[in-house]
Amino acid sequence: MKSAARLYAVQALFQMESSAQTVQAVTREFETHRFGEEIEGEEMAEGDAELFRKVVAAAVNWQAKIDQATDRALVAKWPIDRIDPVLRAAFRAAGAEFVDLDTPPKVVINEYVDVAKAFFPEGKEAKFVNAVLDHMGHELRPEGW
Template sequence: MTVTDAPSANPTRRSRTIARVAAVQALFQCEQSGDTAETVISQFIRHRRISSTASFDDGHIPDADLKLFQEIVLGVTRRQDDIDAKLSDVLPEQWPLPRLDPVLRALLRAAVFEIGTDTPDRIIINEYLDVAHGFFSGDEPKMVNGILDTLSRRANDGNV
């Protein structure tokens, strides 16, 4: 089954949040393994059982909006150079992109990909802040908030 074959006709807020968490994990896996986005998406569907019948037990990801998951993973990998340039432009000098934790890097890339889409930026920022709090207990969520807020303001001012 491919992502586009899977049902997601009326995704809920929860299903979109789960898709974003899964996308961050998939982007991390792409970077660490060197596998293509298509390969990782396929692996997630087969092995992580991204479907409405799965449960969080044993690492499965239930109820994810599969279309959004695929859009984020494929979109980030296709536009990664542009996304990385935007991130590098706003990151503190002492924290260049390669120095960031790879999960944080994946999270920021996914969020930057979604900023400026049909979903309001404030929702995107809040969603990825929640995701950041799920992965990090330190100052990383504050950093995510600052970076995404800056990029959102720039996008809305036409400076991105």
């Protein structure tokens, strides 16, 4: 399940920011303790670990570029530092896919809107994520539309 790998990537990026852990430490922890868990009746597949590692590594490697694109997609009074840390992690994970992976932009947006719904079931955050990622996708992957 690629969707579960993306959810885990957002959780890992959040954990890294909140605990100042390294990429290696968080990746190892997730692969050791979270992968193989049952999610919605399905066990995490081995291929998901690869996507998870790619997204987390790219988010860290391209964080400055991704954060700048996120800032440009946000209202001036709400820079990325003021955004909820879970949403910030989602923007970074999605930005990683825009910048460093070949995932079609519409798939990236749909997947991370679903991640937002998992964390914020009320729905308003999902609409916010959709709008920001649409803007980011056009900027970071203009040829993909």
